[in-house]
Amino acid sequence: MIFCLYLFICLSAIVVQTTLIPDIRLMGGCYDLLAPIVIHVGIFRPFREGIPLILISGWIMDSLSGGPFGLYLTVYVWLYILVRYLRQFLHVHNMILLTLVATAAVGLEGLILMGIFASRAELGQTPGLAINGLIIQIAWAFFTMPFIFLALARILKKLDRWRMTVSADKNGLG
Amino acid sequence: MVVIVGVVVLIVVNIIILTVNSEPGESSFGLGGVAMTLAAPFQEGVIRTTRFVKNIWQHYFLLVSTSIENDLLRQQLNLARQQQTLYEETYRSNARLREMLNFRESWGGSMVAAEVVGKDPSPWYQTVIINKGQHDGVAKGMPVVVPEGIVGVVIDTTGSYSKVLMIIDPNCAVDAQVQRTRARGVIKGDPSARCLFKYVLRKQEVRLGDTVVSSGIDGVFPKGLRIGRVSEIVKLSSGIFQEVSVTPFVNFETIEEVLVIAPPPAPDFSEMP
Numbered sequence: 107m108i109f110c111l112y113l114f115i116c117l118s119a120i121v122v123q124t125t126l127i128p129d130i131r132l133m134g135g136c137y138d139l140l141a142p143i144v145i146h147v148g149i150f151r152p153f154r155e156g157i158p159l160i161l162i163s164g165w166i167m168d169s170l171s172g173g174p175f176g177l178y179l180t181v182y183v184w185l186y187i188l189v190r191y192l193r194q195f196l197h198v199h200n201m202i203l204l205t206l207v208a209t210a211a212v213g214l215e216g217l218i219l220m221g222i223f224a225s226r227a228e229l230g231q232t233p234g235l236a237i238n239g240l241i242i243q244i245a246w247a248f249f250t251m252p253f254i255f256l257a258l259a260r261i262l263k264k265l266d267r268w269r270m271t272v273s274a275d276k277n278g279l280g
Numbered sequence: 281m282v283v284i285v286g287v288v289v290l291i292v293v294n295i296i297i298l299t300v301n302s303e304p305g306e307s308s309f310g311l312g313g314v315a316m317t318l319a320a321p322f323q324e325g326v327i328r329t330t331r332f333v334k335n336i337w338q339h340y341f342l343l344v345s346t347s348i349e350n351d352l353l354r355q356q357l358n359l360a361r362q363q364q365t366l367y368e369e370t371y372r373s374n375a376r377l378r379e380m381l382n383f384r385e386s387w388g389g390s391m392v393a394a395e396v397v398g399k400d401p402s403p404w405y406q407t408v409i410i411n412k413g414q415h416d417g418v419a420k421g422m423p424v425v426v427p428e429g430i431v432g433v434v435i436d437t438t439g440s441y442s443k444v445l446m447i448i449d450p451n452c453a454v455d456a457q458v459q460r461t462r463a464r465g466v467i468k469g470d471p472s473a474r475c476l477f478k479y480v481l482r483k484q485e486v487r488l489g490d491t492v493v494s495s496g497i498d499g500v501f502p503k504g505l506r507i508g509r510v511s512e513i514v515k516l517s518s519g520i521f522q523e524v525s526v527t528p529f530v531n532f533e534t535i536e537e538v539l540v541i542a543p544p545p546a547p548d549f550s551e552m553p
Contacts, residue, residue: 120401123401124398124399124400124401124409125397125398125399128399128400128533129533136403138401138402167401167402170398170400170401170409170443171400171401171402171405171407172400172405172406172407172443172445172449172451173402173404173405178401178402219402219404220404223405223450235472239403243403
């Protein structure tokens, strides 16, 4: 059930990112909306749920993007691994720390994408523009990530409550 | 008898008093003023209360029907606005499609009209998804245009959808030439959403405002399709090429419908002697 919910959230994020956000001028430098979801999955969900989600999301993103196939898949897998590793040392349940980790992840994702982009295209002519874009993405991430994490936490809480009610009804306790 | 006398006296006194007081400016022996002073506050209170109640009645209770009517009118207005927006959208869409149809007819070749349904999730790449694919005859490598000029090239297709790499993507290249002087070069995308007109020889004459069109040599884009206007020229003191920037005619941010150009049918050599 939770896997399906995460999948639905991922798909919604992809659809929003490819339809609504490009048309909003203010959001022109918006970061990849799947990055916070990858971080969230990495921290709060078990490995058996996380990996399929990451693979499916990366695959869809790669299918829609003009970049080389496997680019997003690679980025998400590495972000996931990094977050799983960091989880052992950091108290990532803290909202501020979580936001910082997610913002750093957006920065890292941007750097990886920029590196691959630069290696394929002639980024050398306008590196300032690309770096500027990355800074805007990081700023957006820093200010909006807490809201995304709060929304995710709230959705999961509601789902838990609903599941408990359903199971109580089934057992005749409701 | 006494009663009759009393009544008569009362009538007479009354007439006298009325006669005396009927003159303007005569005082009422101060009684009127006292009475007014005593009564006025109550009058005022009553009047104010009445007015207040009347006000409430007129503005609230009586306005319930007006409010209902207002809601109804608002609903009708919203509906009218929605319809107006729809008509406007249809009107604009009609104008765009007419323009595309004219372009299609003037072009003569086979074309597939498609709608843009999605954009690249990454800000680093410039691609769009269109709602026509292999089932509609769209194949990889087909050029995509709008009446204003070249949009890009199909780089991937599925049954019903295709991915189009736009010419503002740094990975896209179009062999092009200046319409006026036939100076040749290669149009390449740039992250700044402009195009670079590369490999134009220094000796070739290029002026600001010159129109750049496809040369047809790359085998992808037919000859003569509009690309953009020369917006910047830098002639370095060394090197054999000049640096030319081109502003595309197509507004890639607002693009909604496109035409995919099908390749001309392969020539039939079987009938040749």
